[in-house]
Amino acid sequence: MSRGIVQYIILRALMIIPTVLVLYTIVFLFMRVLPGNPILAVVGTKNIPPEQMKHLMHIAGLDKPLYVQYFDYLWQLLHGNFGVTLAFPMGVPVSDYLKLRFPATLELTIWSFTISIIIGLITGTIGAIKKGTIVDTSMRLYSIIAYTLFIPWFGMILQYIFGVWLHVLPTSGRISPNVNLHTITGLYVLDSIITENWPALVSSVKHLILPSLTLGIVLSGAYTRIVRNNMVEVLNQDFIRAYKARGVKDWKITWYALKNAFIPIITLMGLQFAILLGGAILTETTFNWPGMGTFIIDRIEYRDYNAIQGTVVFFAFFVGLISLIVDLIYALLDPRVKY
């Protein structure tokens, strides 16, 4: 690899740092602004003597001045230490939770992303081919309707249809409690294949269907438009006309066009990763999915500073990483990009 690309990677990687820093600062400031702290949230209405309160605050490091807490936590982060939970239960390393919850969110987002790409590719391509017709209009209408579906509402309807009325799919959780799965990666589908645990595979796939369908359909709305617009552009290009003139079959032409449009499509989709994560939170809440979305919402009620800061930082880092990878793929594959 030429020096150019290595430099590019390093430069892009470094750019993640200020992003993470900005978000950490915002969250830190906001969280400390108002009254209430994690110790109080835990102690609640129990009658604890004031010395004990002070003692608990001290253990949590909350009696130090704000700027000290700011830099303390930052220093910890640099060492990969996300701190320990400050509330219910106290003293658990946040990274433990992240390790536990992240694969759940990852699995959900991977599946949802896959579904949304497939749907997006199909509807977008059809729309592009039949550009200007009713088919095109209905595809674009689908795109808008899908995107503006409110996830909890849509998820609830799916839960009712498939979980309660037809009674064919489970409506919550990742796997049936009767199934014993030995987790290696934390991605249940993968783990069940690796350990050849077929009941676990069936159960985890069944549990994934509704949540990823919900999130996938909603996201596909955004992707339909991207695919369609890019495909329209590609289909208008000269080499496509050349193919048509030579009498190449229609579906083959579509296929070539798709291959060409694929890179910008994927990179654009990758950049929408933040939307994916945001949607994942509502999906996790609706389906009781034990991922990072439900984790951060749980922790917010307890004002667990460390857990919330840690999760936000982790999210920021993760989003930055994805966009870095996406940029990289784009730079490597598209000969037009100079670095």
Next chain:
Amino acid sequence: MKKWVLLILLLAAVFVGCAQNNKVQNKTPVENLQKSNAIVIGVTDKVTDLDPANAYDAFTWEILENTMVGLVKYKPGTLKIEPALAESWEVKNNSTVWIFHLRKGLKFSDGTPLTAKNVVWSIERVMRLKGDPSWLVTDFVKKVVAENNTTVVFYLKHPTSYFLALLTTPPYYPVNPKYNPNKIDSDQTAGGAGPYKIIKFIRGQEIVLEANPYYFGMKPKTKKIIIKFYRDATTMRLALQNGEIDVAWRTLRPSDVLSLEKSNFNVVKVPGTYIRYLCFNVVKKPTSNVLVRKALAAAINRKEIAEMVYRGTVEPLYSLIPNGMWSHLDVFKKYGDGNVKLAQELLEKAGYSKNNPLHIQLWYTPTHYGDTEADLAQMIKTQWERTGMVKVTLKSAEWGTYVDYARKGQMQAYLLGWYPDYLDPDDYTTPFLSSTANSWVGTGFANKTVDTLLKKAQEIPNQNERAKIYEEVQKILADQVPYVPLVQGNLFIVTKPNVHGVVVGPDMVMEYSYLYKVS
């Protein structure tokens, strides 16, 4: 292309799997029986610290009370105290010295012998680590000593007639020596000497219990108990309906209970000892005026609350001491329910009228007490405004902030709930009415007579005399109205029709040993 193939393969696997699942269910009863050696319980509560030195929430206490045991315990389902690890005891020196004799041959769940030294070690550990519930020990115990292998002696700081009730709580349980002596051991699964031991614990997901072969008492009817954690009542209820769990325990909503009752599920109702009440700030205006407080108490209609907000799953409560506990008196009945006329009279006396209404802020916390809380606040607002002389502004704050505001006495009227620490009228009076113990609630109530009465009741051992004192205290409570008791909760356990043996005592803890399933 590859994605398609993978997707098709997975779909095929699902359908094949479905077919296989159906086959399994039609198999012989032998396979079904094997399954019934485990019962799955669903809860929306969480386990916090598996360390009695720091755990202070209802559900973690339930886990601890099933995997550990103390010197004494309640007879299941009752308020009667019976011997547990200790087979007998003596009280000396005006309830300040308590001597306990342990059974012989006691062991922890891993076979380690349990002696008086372990008891002392565990209790001193609680005192040393200063966790949340440690005051239950340090406020009462001066010193605890193991006189020999089977004798434990407590020297108390002051006469405490209800010490046995305290001993039933987890901070007093002997813990396996594997517990870290100097740190809170939140994830420690070594347990104690209770009927079950923990064999698996995944935070936020499940905890698995298995019968403890060394337990001194009755062997559990079901060998394995699996507890699954759910984020909210809806998903837990769906899990019950889908057959994923056998028992839905804490906490289903009233609507869930009612609807499950209509289907084929068993609903077991147990009177609970947790109460809901309204607090007034007696120091700041306008709630510093006792007439205002009395008026607002009169306007509240508990029956309407029980019906509309909780759909009949709670009982109206007319005193801070719960229904069913000795010394309870319905002291607030004198104000009536939804007594608009009385409220209006009192408000007029206080100087308010239709043109000069009372402006008051009613606070609540939206999630901590379940999602019926907003409805409760709305209901009370409606009831107060029926007088035509009150204008209510509803305010809410997240739990952490809410608790802070309470401590600082910044709210005029606010809704709270109370789960007992120990089952004695003292726990329902002192923390609220004693000026040395009620700073956490921020009402500012301080009454010398009440302080003296409560202290006396803590010291005298005779229950009848104590009851008379508590009746006095309740009368003063209804006269000064720093609090308005609202309702008392019932507990509902919903199970599959083939599950029996649900036993929940007044301490609101389920004894898993009695659960069993028929197939």
Next chain:
Amino acid sequence: MLSSFLLKPINAIFGNKKGRGYFIAGLVIVSIVVLMAIFAPFIAPYNPTAITMDTFSPPCWKHIMGTNRLGQDVFSRIVWGSRIILYVVLLASSLSMVIGIPSGLISGYYGGKLDRILSMVMDSIYAFPALILAIVIAVVLGPSPINAAVAIAFVYVPTYFRMVRGQTLSLKSQLFVEAAKAIGARNREIMFKYILPNLIPTILVVFSLSVADAILTEAGLSFLGLSVTPPTPDWGYDLRVGQAFFLDGYWWLAFFPGLMIMLLAMAFALIGEALNERMTSR
């Protein structure tokens, strides 16, 4: 007649058929909701916060959308709820624009260190999932429509900032700007009098699309109980509470609020799409 009177300005913008249908559809829905909000006291048949004994009544003549668990008329709550969601979303969007547009202009025009720092901060917020940040802010500030608006405004500032900055960058090197400088126009004039008017079409598009998004974010916040204090009627909150009863067969409590959220967001998205079509096909 009335229809041709209304269609005239629309035809003027959308000369050809493209996008016209979307625009009209979106506009109709938005107008209905706005009318609902303005004339709520006259349209709503019942008091939306009055607790009655007529609970869980299914849709019928008396209550066309049924009643909820407290006996409140769902339709009345929908009508009044339109006020809250429009209020929060429009307040939030205005705040975002007031902060985002000028800062985008200044940053793009002057460039330099200020631009680099601002861009970095804005990009960081933009890249981050909006809902998560809004949740953290809203929880901390406390549940109230204004706080929700502030939280939402915060996460959408970067959207306006980036768009305005980008356009400013490309516009500032164009001839008309040179000309303005030549006649001695001051920087502030150039930015606001010359550049900004050119941005208005794009701002409109971004406005519609980000309002659509903001509606869903607001619904997310109120779904999590972070927007409005009861008994104020609110679509997201009613959806959440109604969800508990959905499985019992009392579908109307949750169905209608959720439907309205979707329709309103969709309406703004349609308008945005239509405008976008119009801009790009020019």
